Amino acid sequence: MADLRTALCGIELKNPVIAASGTFGYGSEFASQAALDRIGAIVVKGLSREPIRGNASPRVTETAAGMLNAIGLQNVGVKAFVAEKLPLLGQFGVPVFANVFGYGLADYVEVLSVLEDAEGVAAYELNVSCPNTKRGGLEFGAHAGELSRAVEAARAVAKRRPLLVKLSPNVTDISEMARAAVEAGADGLSLINTLRGLAVDAHSRTPVLSTGSGGLSGPAIKPVALHMVHQVSQSVDVPIIGIGGIATAEDIVEFLLCGATAVQVGTASFWDPARVADLPAELDSYLDADGTAKAAELTGGLRPPAGAA
Ligand SMILES: Cc1cc2nc3c(=O)[nH]c(=O)nc-3n(C[C@H](O)[C@H](O)[C@H](O)COP(=O)(O)O)c2cc1C
Numbered sequence: 001m002a003d004l005r006t007a008l009c010g011i012e013l014k015n016p017v018i019a020a021s022g023t024f025g026y027g028s029e030f031a032s033q034a035a036l037d038r039i040g041a042i043v044v045k046g047l048s049r050e051p052i053r054g055n056a057s058p059r060v061t062e063t064a065a066g067m068l069n070a071i072g073l074q075n076v077g078v079k080a081f082v083a084e085k086l087p088l089l090g091q092f093g094v095p096v097f098a099n100v101f102g103y104g105l106a107d108y109v110e111v112l113s114v115l116e117d118a119e120g121v122a123a124y125e126l127n128v129s130c131p132n133t134k135r136g137g138l139e140f141g142a143h144a145g146e147l148s149r150a151v152e153a154a155r156a157v158a159k160r161r162p163l164l165v166k167l168s169p170n171v172t173d174i175s176e177m178a179r180a181a182v183e184a185g186a187d188g189l190s191l192i193n194t195l196r197g198l199a200v201d202a203h204s205r206t207p208v209l210s211t212g213s214g215g216l217s218g219p220a221i222k223p224v225a226l227h228m229v230h231q232v233s234q235s236v237d238v239p240i241i242g243i244g245g246i247a248t249a250e251d252i253v254e255f256l257l258c259g260a261t262a263v264q265v266g267t268a269s270f271w272d273p274a275r276v277a278d279l280p281a282e283l284d285s286y287l288d289a290d291g292t293a294k295a296a297e298l299t300g301g302l303r304p305p306a307g308a309a
Contacts, residue, residue: 002287003294004280006040008239008262009162009187011095011122013040015280016295017252020243020266021046021099021125021166022071024276026085027092030269034277040262041095044081046127048101049110051077056210061199066220066245067267068199070211073101073130078111082118095122097164103133105153112157123161126154126186129168129193129215141168141193144180155185164241166190167232169221174228175235182236189232190241190264192225218267219245226258233259233300247275249286256298 004015021043024030036042054074061068076085081098089096098121102108108126115121128141128150140150151165165181167174169192178189194215199208207213225244233240239262242255247268255263265276272278287295 002284002292003296004040004284004287006262006296008041008241009123009164011041011162013095013262015040015283016256016260016262017276017279017283018043018097018241018262018264019269019276020264021097021127022073023266023269026076026081026089027094027096028085028088030273031092033273035274036092036094036277038277038280039094040280041097041122042089043097043099043125043264044085044089045075046073046099046101047075047078047081047111047115048073049078049107051075051080058209059211059214061208061214063197063199063216063218064220066216066218067270068197068209068214068216069194070209070214072211078114082114086118086120090120096120097123097125099125099127099166100154101127101130103130105132105134105150108150108154109157112154116157116160121161123164123188124154124158125164125166125190126151127166127193128181129166129170139168139170141177142171144176147177147180148184151181151184151186162187164188164190166193166243167228168193169224169228170196175231178232178236182238186238188239188241188261189236190243191232192221192228192244195221195224217245219247221245222251222254226254229255229260230258230302249279249282252279252283253286253290253298256295257300257302259300259302261296261299
């Protein structure tokens with residue numbers, strides 16, 4: 001048996017496989033279909049100050065090797081999460097990461113303040129792929145200055161737990177954003193969030209989703225995610241969680257080699273709700289067959305291309 005344990009910003013994980021935000025509900029809904037206690041950690045749906053109903057249907061559509069969504073960050077709100085969802089998840093003994101978003105700095109601060117008073121949360125993950133409505137709708141994660149301000153504001157409140165910042169891939173230079181987030185106080189980085197995309201219905205000549213564009217995820221984005229994880233790992237010195245199209249043990253190994261300490265599994269849960277819980281055992285078998293004793297040894301082990309000088 002390979003040693004799958006990993007340490008992420010001081011949190012001991014039994015394995016590096018984490019359920020990604022927005023694709024695994026509040027965790028407990030999946031208990032009848034997946035062995036939750038086998039998962040390294042669970043990131044819950046993005047939490048906001050007030051409950052959000054989300055966008056009108058259609059808000060999800062399948063694409064070639066992927067999926068486009070415009071759920072609209074539907075969630076019960078942070079207070080109901082703490083009162084009703086967090087206690088249910090607590091029984092599975094899996095570290096819970098709270099994903100936080102807002103439409104202004106005050107939103108991030110307030111959600112984190114509520115979480116700071118709650119027990120049963122292991123880390124915060126800041127979703128910065130949302131528009132700052134107080135600054136003309138500019139995405140926090142698309143501009144280094146906005147990103148710094150959001151992370152600094154969050155850091156000032158997030159005292160009890162590690163602060164992970166989840167980077168948007170919809171930028172020209174992801175390394176610049178990574179450095180801005182780390183300089184502003186991020187303990188670790190998660191990447192990538194969804195890529196902006198558009199699905200068109202040629203018959204009706206309209207966008208498929210009610211919102212027009214949406215976020216692309218799934219195997220289609222894996223090469224982009226691997227490249228960005230690799231770039232960021234060369235630019236900053238904090239743990240990285242790799243995300244994007246992961247569905248197999250080999251996918252996980254690829255992300256670890258590119259510099260990730262752990263990974264998150266998102267869209268795969270839509271076609272197989274047990275995928276994320278099954279992956280640690282599959283990773284174990286893969287590493288055994290490969291003669292790798294410890295998963296953590298793989299981090300950053302990517303070699304130069306064959307034939308490179
Ligand atoms: C339906 C759906 C909802 C999502 N909701 C959130 C969210 O609330 N917060 C967040 O940070 N990321 C959210 N994401 C992004 C995922 O956590 C993940 O970063 C992205 O889907 C890429 O990983 P994947 O290719 O494994 O799905 C969502 C993705 C999907 C498909």
